[in-house]
Amino acid sequence: MELAEIRTYLIKSTRGISRPSAQVLPWGLEGDRRWAVVDPLGELIWVGEHPRLLSVSAAETPEGGLRLSARAMGELKIPPATGDTIPLGCSNLDRAVLAHADAHEWFTRLLGRPARLVWLDDPRRRTITEKQGGLWDGPLMLVSRSSLQRLDDWIAEGAMERQEHPPAPLDVARLRPNAVIDGAEPFAEDAWTSVRIGEIDFRVSGLCDRCAATIWDPATQERGKEPLRTLAKRRRWDGETWFGIRLVPRNLGELRVGDEVRPG
Numbered sequence: 183m184e185l186a187e188i189r190t191y192l193i194k195s196t197r198g199i200s201r202p203s204a205q206v207l208p209w210g211l212e213g214d215r216r217w218a219v220v221d222p223l224g225e226l227i228w229v230g231e232h233p234r235l236l237s238v239s240a241a242e243t244p245e246g247g248l249r250l251s252a253r254a255m256g257e258l259k260i261p262p263a264t265g266d267t268i269p270l271g272c273s274n275l276d277r278a279v280l281a282h283a284d285a286h287e288w289f290t291r292l293l294g295r296p297a298r299l300v301w302l303d304d305p306r307r308r309t310i311t312e313k314q315g316g317l318w319d320g321p322l323m324l325v326s327r328s329s330l331q332r333l334d335d336w337i338a339e340g341a342m343e344r345q346e347h348p349p350a351p352l353d354v355a356r357l358r359p360n361a362v363i364d365g366a367e368p369f370a371e372d373a374w375t376s377v378r379i380g381e382i383d384f385r386v387s388g389l390c391d392r393c394a395a396t397i398w399d400p401a402t403q404e405r406g407k408e409p410l411r412t413l414a415k416r417r418r419w420d421g422e423t424w425f426g427i428r429l430v431p432r433n434l435g436e437l438r439v440g441d442e443v444r445p446g
Contacts, residue, residue, distance in 0.1 A: 183363055184364055188361060190211050190360065194217065194228075195235040197240070199240075199241075204436070210360070211437075217248065217301050218272075221297060230395045232293050236403050238250060266279070278301060281300060322429045323427070324360065324371065324426060333409055355400045357426060363443050366445075371426070371445070389425075391423065397409075413425060
């Protein structure tokens with residue numbers, strides 16, 4: 183088995199970036215979800231309610247700021263976020279630094295509602311549970327290409343049963359993984375308790391429950407029923423639907439595409 187893809191998300195709920203390598207830090211991959219879009223009360227604005235976030239591409243600038251672009255929006259370059267932190271209403275983050283005012287205006291126009299961009303200056307301020315580990319919405323998330331293929335097969339079977347035309351295979355980007363592996367048996371990862379990727383050891387903290395964000399096509403921002411409809415039929419228990427696993431790093435270092443994957 184090998185690590186086939188590495189993805190990070192500079193701004194939570196926006197497009198991911200495929201990388202050839204990434205540094206593993208105590209709270210997850212370097213740069214992953216350090217920015218977020220919130221409303222004036224500091225509550226998180228998420229893709230399940232505002233799918234236009236999926237149209238946003240963000241790239242880091244050498245200075246530590248961002249270059250933003252989206253369909254029907256002009257490109258915007260913003261400087262690094264500096265200054266004092268402000269209180270937020272997010273469930274596991276109480277404070278962050280406001281981005282430049284131009285970013286607030288840009289996201290407000292994009293979403294059609296008041297919005298602000300904030301930067302998490304210190305990831306250690308996130309609420310980290312013993313169960314989950316280190317990222318804003320859980321530790322590093324891994325999915326398997328073979329499991330996705332099996333899910334695609336189930337979706338196609340369901341479409342044929344309903345006498346519908348089978349849809350195109352799902353883009354793995356819809357599942358918003360950090361790590362995509364190749365070469366495992368479908369859903370073999372469900373039983374893993376630990377995994378070593380390259381030289382980095384991870385503890386598996388649990389399966390990943392899937393939310394409504396997955397029903398939005400990241401390329402078109404169109405809403406559908408899959409994969410939640412099929413996951414609810416094939417992989418639903420404890421009141422949730424499940425796909426992928428969450429990982430907590432036991433040591434630090436660099437992940438590289440092509441690294442060997444060895445489950446424990």
